[in-house]
Amino acid sequence: MSRVLNVAVVGCGIGRSHIVEGYLPNTDKFRVVALCDLDEARLDRLGEEFGVERRVVDFDDLLAMDDIDVIDICTPPGVHYAMVTEALRAGKHVVCEKPLVGSLEEVDAIMALEKSAKGLLMPVFQYRFGDGIEQAKTIIDAGIAGKPYCGTVETMWRREAPYYAVPWRGKWKTELGGVLMGHAIHPHDIFTYLMGDVARIFGRVATRVNPIEVEDTISASLEMRSGALASLTATLGSVDEITRIRLQFENVTIESDHSPYNPGRELWKILPRNDEIKARIDKLLANWRHVPSRFQTQMARFHDAINGKGELPVTSADSRRALELVTAFYHSSSTHTEVVLPLGPDHPLYQSWVPVEFR
Template sequence: MAIRNVAVVGLGIGRGHIAEGYSAHPDKFRVEAICDLDSERLSAVGDDFVVPVRTNRFDEILAMPEIEVIDICTPPGVHLDQILAALAAGKQVICEKPLVGSLADLDRVAKAEAAAPGRVMPIFQYRYGDGLQKARRIVDAGIAGKHYLATVETAWNRGAKYYSVPWRGKLETEFGGVLLTHAIHSHDIMTYLLGPVASVFARTTTRVNPIEVEDCAVASLAMADGSLVSLAATLGSQVEISRLRFCFENVTFESGLKPYAPGDAPWQIIPASPEVAERIEGALADWDPVPSRFAGQLGRYHAALESGGPLPVTLDDARRSLELVTALFASAETGRTVELPIRPDHPKYADWRPQPKAVA
């Protein structure tokens, strides 16, 4: 089994990738280099994790032949250029959410990936943990039956200190607010279990902070299978939770309340009958624990690199996520139901941000 040499670029959430993810798999990854514009943070993280190469320059990371994987954890506004440059340099690429700022940009990445030796893995670490993964196995085994309705709540808290970081809260550099940067995780879990969205109606507002992007949102979704989903998200909750409830024909699932690890056990798994309970027990009889968050995703990522098989999170997953975001923003702006998929002729395909209002 090969140990893959990694460079982590951006040491805000990037520090979490190292602490939770790579450090959990010392037999699979070696963090050889880190990159950040903040020299103090660069030194601190480098010292904490004994990283040999520390630089402020992304081009130095690209030029390092020993680096196989570049893990991009920078602000959203620079993801596109860094992903394209890393692919052009022949690297494997990991990138934090939101992957890019539009579906058009995502298609540029997909085209570049198709022509490059490396692949791109978006980060959706909330998928990992025993709770969600057990639910996924039950659904995939056909035990859950027809889906009826789901509710997805993201109730977090962000204030002035969080938005003192210059790129946050601005349409130009963050691209969106609670729907894009925060609730995107729980919404990915929802589509991970239920599949494609058919249409959305959304309302957004900014009530918690004096920022350019939304910090409260609600939405009603019709899924491709005919079931219904309700979404609610805010950054003004004094008790932070992420909560997902899925009502299927044969079983109801409800996540725990951990705001930043909703995939973790325990999930409530409530069967409709003793017979369904027996089938669930059989489906989970050989269960191996799934590490939480970054440890879970990066462990599966290494296995995919070794086998050449599908990545645990793909550009198709990123498209599904960003297509939902695009539809939510389009609906909130127009006050109309928006159908999916979003095609290149849609007015929000190239940029989901609201259009500037005309000056009279």
Template sequence: MPKTLTVAVVGCGIGRAHIVEGYLTNPGRFRVLAVCDLDSARLDALAAEFGIERKTTVFDDLLAMDDIDIIDICTPPSVHYSQIIAALAAGKNVVCEKPLVGSLSDIDEVIAAEGRSKGKLMPIFQYRYGDGAQKAKKIIQSGIAGKPFVGTVETYWQRLPEYYAVPWRGKWATELGGVLMSHAIHNHDMLMWLMGRPKSLYGRVATRVHAIEVEDCISGSLELASGALVSLTATLGAQEEISRLHLAFENVTFESSHFPYALGDEPWRMVPRDTKVQAEIDALLADWQPVPRRFAGQMRDFHTAIVEDGTPPATTAEARAALELVAAFYHSARTRQEVAFPLGPDHPCYRTWIPQQPQSRSA
């Protein structure tokens, strides 16, 4: 039997999905001992639903629980930094929803704090999990796909006015960004996970769909370190919701499923250059074992990383890359200039990309 790790979940919104998809699907690996939320009614309901005895409205209560192995942070983005730092200082392992924090300076401080802690930190990038994405990753890693040429990443989602009725959404101070931070960040992470890190970006952002402070439409042109060229597009005003990666390599072209919230799932189209490449793919995948999807797969692999003292399946360095792309987008859009990577402490958006006087667009 695997070692059972104990969990405290903070935030009963997306936290419920972590319990249902990530922890209950991994029996024997995890046991949720405590839940925390400022809304006592929602807290009571979640605790009752899953028979969780410990419940609190005070985050610090969890830090004092010596029998908690993992603190799973599912709170609004603006409080992630302080909660991550406190949990790592307490020696806890940490899971945290996206966006991990709200600036490059914050993520660098988090990386340093993780280095001092006995705990491990895993950002949530659940769309990497599912047989479609995992097969594509294996083919690319094997070298069969060859040199990357071009790609497109589309995040066509819909958010209606009631979505922004939640007080912290749509505001720089609390959401820390718009479609780049809270929605497209998953698909952009998938691009870098499969095709590699960026070299430079030219980006545009706009607020066209809702009367909010942050952006809800973006378009960008990206050159990767490999030389591959990629276009990025996202909106929250689509009438049909899809997520799509279309990546052309020397020997294989990959097209993801179009499921907006399950990008990693099959079917992925994988078109080989010829029958020889197809035979190599068939041999590589001949003994394929199904991969648990979304949170189930990511939490399973995090358990292995903790128990075997390995690297988490998604790392703080990868979370930094996702935030670096966000910072580059905002800077490029405001200056109308191309931005080169990496972005270090001397970059104008290193400490913050939040504008001095945010304005809501008129409805």
């Protein structure tokens, strides 16, 4: 039987969701034994709520704790790179919220460090998990969907002044971007997870909703490596909130549940082209086993990976693909040109997509 791993959560904002959705449903796999946050009042509130007695404000204190197996980084994006690097060098397993780091150069450095690290690194893309998305992925991977034709992703969310009252939000230095980085990155990851790599992008970003440094509205036209075409649109100025992913293949149309923050939870709309395709799908999914959504499944599969019982559910390579799309998006918008992927060290934004005046 695999042992229960001791976890330290760094950052008591989204870190609370990691505890509630990820660790508490997996108490046979994980135990949260330490918390870290610069805000001592928030640190104490979370510690009292979940009975975690070990509370520190200095990240280095966690690195020195020999009984900590996993460090879960839930801090603002601007400090992810340093924390991930230090935790891996300390021999810890690492979970890190999106975005993993702030440039392609940094993600490549992290991937190089992983090769000699004792622990495993798992970036967070919790929207990938749940019955809806996993059934779609199963149908595609089985070859039933056939040739991909086109797809659309709409990330229509709402963020107003109270959201940006948090000091690090809406700023290039700390958030590293806007709707493209902190919000639509999830549906865009789902899209490439299902449709494959992007070959070319023409994108535009704009700040139209809020008085902030970063963008809150985006749109792009994509050509996929497969030849399929796609469009991505997102805003933080929607009246209602939906996340809608619609994919058209040769044999099926697939459309996500429209829940903005948990699109994998409910079953997706799967429309087969004919009765033969429907029969193949029905047979494939006949003995389907429920997949809990979001952090619950991602953390459970992380535990399996640590114990050699499966692959990492999300990898640094997945984060690189997401950040490569972000980099290409910003470059296309600023230059008004189409950008060809993949991007390497010779790309002008390889070291940072953040505008020079905000670095």
